[in-house]
Amino acid sequence: MEDLDTLVLRTALRWQATGLPVVLVTVARTWGSSPRPPGSLMAINGRGETVGSVSGGCIEDDLIHRIREGGVQAACATDTPAVLRYGISADEAHRFGLPCGGTVELVLEPVSSRSRLDELLQACLQRRSIERRLDLRTGQVELRDGRRDGVPRLDDTHLATCLGPQARLIVIGAGDLSRFLCQMALGLGFEVVVCDPREEHRASWELDGVVVSREMPDDLILRLRPDARTAVVALTHDPKLDDLALIDALQSDAFYVGAIGSRRNSAQRRERLHMHFDLPEAALQALHGPAGLYIGSKTPAEIALSIMAEVVAVKNGIRRPSPTPVVTGKSLHENPGYEVT
Template sequence: MEDLDTLVLRRAAAWQAAGEPALLVTVARTWGSSPRPPGSLMAINGQGETVGSVSGGCIEDDLILRIREEGIEAVCAQGLPAVLRYGISADQAHRFGLPCGGTVELVLEPLQAHSRVAELLAACAARQGTERHLDLRSGVVTLLPGGTDGVPRCEGDVLVNHFGPRARLVLIGAGDLSRFMSEMALSLGFEIVVCDPRPEQRAGWSLPGVQLSHEMPDDLIQRLRPDARTAVVALTHDPKLDDLALIDALQSPAFYVGAIGSRRNAQQRRERLQEHFDLTPAQMARLRSPAGLYIGSKTPAEIALSIMAEVVACKNGIALPPQVQVAEAKGAEESLLGLEPAMADAWVCGR
């Protein structure tokens, strides 16, 4: 499953290629509380069919009604972008289901040849961060190299929005845990690569939408060259596979690098990496092991949930307190119970 922005752009490009009138709707700015943040996208065609969202549904309903009754040509006069605001008055806030005082500014852009949606999709597929500049006076679009993320901004009569590659998840090891993580990540719009050079582990492992690689993990990481939209998680418990992938991942801009295992195994892994490989203290500090948030997980599905929660938090730039991470939480529980570390790990896992 693709992320929502890609789905919106792909559907918009399909409508445009079929010669069907359509609009690309962008949340440009918000004031106060709003259901969807700036940068949220929706596409709508002349029949009122939509993909994506700019609110909880009420604003979409109003736009659909306008287009069905008036037509895209009337909503966007002379084929030029239009700016609409919802929620300015208390009556509008109530009518459109906006929180009290919330205001949403939308840019409605008729799709034309100079909209360059297909080019933008190609840039995202090539994992290129792109700034899309929309001239509100002419509707002309300029695509420039840019960051992978950012809040839209208005520079005079130009709306600047950021588009980057899909978040990518690289899993080392094909097993039950990687399957559950892949299923969750697919629903979250991640691009997923599962790597395992062991034929007995790969046998029977398949999941639609997931790339399965038989390369050595370090070769895969070097080939993929993880960027700031990539997470790498080692799941095999085999140092010959996990360590090699982690070494290269820790030296990359990947936003998340993690490995499963007990606290004792995690400490041994850190000692191996520091002793045998030229990693800086800052690079070592990026390793999240044991990976995941402490939720008392016992089954592979629960462990997958705990790791994916941490991955998503890191992707979204959330700095989580140490108390919610596995090692810190187990240490606190250990102190509470007066157990040795190995006994505490066994007690928590058994519980």
């Protein structure tokens, strides 16, 4: 499943290719509370069809009404971008469904060959982070290397936004837990790869939208070279497989590296990686083990939920979620789903 930014870009290009006028809408700035963060994208075609969102729905309804009543020109007075602000007054905030005091500033861009959306989409698919600089006076676009998590910048003449590769999840081990984890990751817009060299585990494992690899885990990690938009989770409980993946993943740019197991097994894993593979303490500190947030998990589906919640938290900038609760000296995370001796 594609992430939302990729879906918006691809849909806008498809509409344009069929001859429909298209407007790309970007949340450039917000003040106070707002439903969608800066950088959020939406596309609207000349029929009023939309993909993506910039609010809870009311701003979209107003933009659709404008386009249906007066065409794309009603949203953009010329064939160049326009800046539109919603929620300046309390009445407008109420009318457009914005939270109290919320204001959102949008840039509306008529899509054309100047927009270079095809090049931007291709760069994202190549896992490159790109800064897109839109000239508000001419509609011309400049593309250059940038940061995926950069904050949009708007001034009198330009809008600069940052886009990049889809978040990716690499799962070591094909099983029930990995199936639930992958389903959740797909729903959240992650690109998902499952690696398991064990034929008996891999033979019956299949999930639409997931790439399944028979490579050894270390070979896969070295080939894919995890970047800052990649998470790696080891689920086999087999040190011969999990450790191979973790050694290389912990020395990559992956934003999250985790492995399941009890607290005891996790401690043994850390000692093993340090003693036998000479991994430095700084790398071991980045290992999430046991993987997942404490939610009282007892089934594969619940454990998958706890792991995915932690992955998303770290992706969103929460580097160290709250530590696992301990009762009478034992981690509450040591439940039947995690305890493997």
